[in-house]
Amino acid sequence: MRHFPPRFFVLLFAFLLSACATPQLRGTGDLGLVIERASGSVTLVDTTQRAPYAHIDGLGDLSHASAVYSRDGRYAYIFGRDGGLTKLDLLEARIVKRVMQAGNSIGGSISQDGRIVVAQNYTPGGIKAFDAETLELLSEVPAEYAPGKFSKVVGLADLSGGRFGYALFDGGEIWVSDFSDPHHPKTQRYPAGIQPYDGLVTPDGRYYLAGLFGEDGVSLLDTWLPAQGARKILENYGRGEEKLPVFKMPHLRGWSVAQGRAYLPAVGRHEVLVVDADTWKEVGRIKVKGQPVFAMARPDGRQIWVNFAFPDNSWVQVIDTLSGQVIKTMEPGKVILHMEFTPRGEHVWISARDDNKVMIYDTATLAKIGEFAAKSPSGIFFTSRANRMGF
Numbered sequence: 474m475r476h477f478p479p480r481f482f483v484l485l486f487a488f489l490l491s492a493c494a495t496p497q498l499r500g501t502g503d504l505g506l507v508i509e510r511a512s513g514s515v516t517l518v519d520t521t522q523r524a525p526y527a528h529i530d531g532l533g534d535l536s537h538a539s540a541v542y543s544r545d546g547r548y549a550y551i552f553g554r555d556g557g558l559t560k561l562d563l564l565e566a567r568i569v570k571r572v573m574q575a576g577n578s579i580g581g582s583i584s585q586d587g588r589i590v591v592a593q594n595y596t597p598g599g600i601k602a603f604d605a606e607t608l609e610l611l612s613e614v615p616a617e618y619a620p621g622k623f624s625k626v627v628g629l630a631d632l633s634g635g636r637f638g639y640a641l642f643d644g645g646e647i648w649v650s651d652f653s654d655p656h657h658p659k660t661q662r663y664p665a666g667i668q669p670y671d672g673l674v675t676p677d678g679r680y681y682l683a684g685l686f687g688e689d690g691v692s693l694l695d696t697w698l699p700a701q702g703a704r705k706i707l708e709n710y711g712r713g714e715e716k717l718p719v720f721k722m723p724h725l726r727g728w729s730v731a732q733g734r735a736y737l738p739a740v741g742r743h744e745v746l747v748v749d750a751d752t753w754k755e756v757g758r759i760k761v762k763g764q765p766v767f768a769m770a771r772p773d774g775r776q777i778w779v780n781f782a783f784p785d786n787s788w789v790q791v792i793d794t795l796s797g798q799v800i801k802t803m804e805p806g807k808v809i810l811h812m813e814f815t816p817r818g819e820h821v822w823i824s825a826r827d828d829n830k831v832m833i834y835d836t837a838t839l840a841k842i843g844e845f846a847a848k849s850p851s852g853i854f855f856t857s858r859a860n861r862m863g864f
Contacts, residue, residue, distance in 0.1 A: 496564045497526075501546030502816070504563050505855035507824065507831055508551075509848040510535045515551065516847050517566055520815045520822075520855060523833055523843045527566035533557040539580040539852055541864070543605065544587035546856035550605070552581040558592055560608055563856070570608045574601055582631045585862075589655055591629060591637050598623035600639060602655055611655040618644025618662075628672025628683055630863040632696050638681040640669035640692075647672070647683055647694050647703050663703040665692035674863035675730055675750070686740060693753060706753040707737075707746065731774030732794050738765035738779075745779060745792065759797060762788050767811065770794075771836055772818035780809045780823075789823065791839060801839050805832050813853035824850035 503521045513535050517527040532538075534555035541550050548569065551559040556575030559568060577596035583589070583605065590603045598616040603609060616624040624641035632638050635653045640646070645667055650660040667687025674681050674696075683692045683703075690708040695701055729736045734756065735748040745768050747757035763785025769778050777792040786808050791801040806825025813822050820842070823832045826849050833843040858864040 496566070499564065501563060501856050503856075504546065505813070505853065506540060506549055506561070506563070507847050507850050508535050508538045508540070508852040508854075510538065510826070510851040511849035513553075514848065515561070516850075517563055518831075520820070523820070525845055525847075529561060529566060529568060531568060532559050532571075535851070537579050540854040540858075541581060541583040541590070542854075542856050542859035543583070544859055546859045548605075549854070549856075550581065550583065550590050552578055552592055554578065556592075556594065556596075558590070558603065558608065572603070572608050572610075574603070574610070579627070580629060582629045582637060582863075584631055584635055584637075584652065585633055586635065589635070589652055591631075591652070593626040593629035593639055595625040598625055598641075598643070600626055600629065600637070600650065602652055602658065604655075612652070612658055614648075614650050614658055614660055616641050616644065616648070618646060627670055630672060630674040630681065632674065632681070632862075633678050636696070638672065638674065638694070638696065640665060640672045640683040642668055642670060642686075645669065645687075647681060647692060649681075649694075649696065649699060661699060663694055663699070665703050666690060666705065675735075676862060678862040684737075684740065691737070707748065707755055729768055729770030729774075729777055731770040731777065734794070736768045736770065736777050736792070736794075738768050745777070747797065757797060759792055759799065761790055761792075761799065762802060768792075769812050769814070771814055771821070772816070776836060778812050778821060780812060786810075787825075803839070805834075805841070806830065810851040811853050813855055816855065816857035822853050824853055826850060 505518050507516045513532045514530045516525045518525050533553045537554040549561040556578045558574050559571040562569050575594040578594045581592040590605045592601050601613040602611045616626050618624050624643035627640050627642050629639040636651045638649050647663045647665045650658045652658045666685040669683035670686040672683040679697050681694045690705045692703045693706050694703040735750050737746040739746050745759045749756050763781035765779045767780050779790045790799050793800045807827035810826050811824045821834050830844050831847050835842050
């Protein structure tokens with residue numbers, strides 16, 4: 474019988490330990506995560522396998538959380554409601570670093586070159602820029618719209634040239650901050666209207682739009698020609714009509730631009746507005762089941778999937794953009810909070826918070842093809858967002 478020296482077993486144990494610690498070799502293009510809002514955790518998912526592959530705890534208050542990705546799709550940056558900013562490694566399924574950067578925060582963005590992560594904050598009002606590699610604080614821009622008055626910041630989105638656009642809910646303005654020198658940002662201010670509540674950037678990065686809660690209409694800024702200032706569009710939608718109570722604010726990052734038209738959830742109405750993206754004039758309205766929260770376009774622009782505020786928040790409707798008609802009404806589960814398309818749009822993933830599950834639908838047949846358990850799931854974010862402006 475052959476005898477091995479003790480050193481052999483030490484080396485063998487070290488090799489096995491190293492092998493166990495090595496993450497599975499995989500690309501990041503088909504990965505993503507699901508926010509589990511009640512437990513401060515995320516489930517990591519593989520969209521090709523249509524299944525979870527890891528779970529990470531310890532992310533704090535995720536009751537209103539969002540995520541952005543590094544350019545290579547390996548790292549996710551989670552913005553929690555408690556002001557926590559957490560960097561995750563999707564390949565090693567671990568927290569890389571976590572910082573508490575504010576008292577109340579609702580989202581963030583990442584720069585065009587992927588070097589700066591910016592958080593938008595309610596308390597204190599303003600934005601903060603961090604090094605994407607180390608999460609070192611680089612600079613901040615307080616949202617002081619009048620002496621001693623600070624606004625909640627909403628609608629933060631990345632623009633070209635290291636700029637970020639965002640809206641001041643209390644200040645009624647759109648601000649654009651240039652972080653070309655990340656330690657000394659420069660900010661321009663543009664009057665927007667009464668209570669801008671969220672914002673988005675068009676897919677080409679040119680136009681920043683802020684929805685107005687305090688009045689009918691939308692404020693639009695041409696970021697290629699910012700000297701022209703912001704202008705009002707859709708000023709008369711709903712004018713003279715009785716508004717319904719607003720149970721949940723629409724999420725403008727769920728607005729869609731498809732086939733040259735923008736599809737916008739109407740505040741306090743059972744309608745999706747259709748707007749010509751060249752003239753920014755209303756060209757139609759689509760009646761839907763409830764107050765829309767997200768109106769999200771399939772990547773090819775052929776379909777718009779819509780979910781709703783309470784009391785219709787267990788329903789989803791699908792709009793065909795050629796006919797402008799609702800072609801499917803379904804009730805996938807209890808309290809549908811978010812939807813996310815796979816990179817080429819063959820599937821859509823839907824979170825049902827009160828059913829504790831995520832469902833997967835085929836967008837061609839509109840049939841459910843899978844589901845898996847998740848704890849109070851809300852936002853679903855795939856790494857394909859890493860290559861999109863405003864996401």
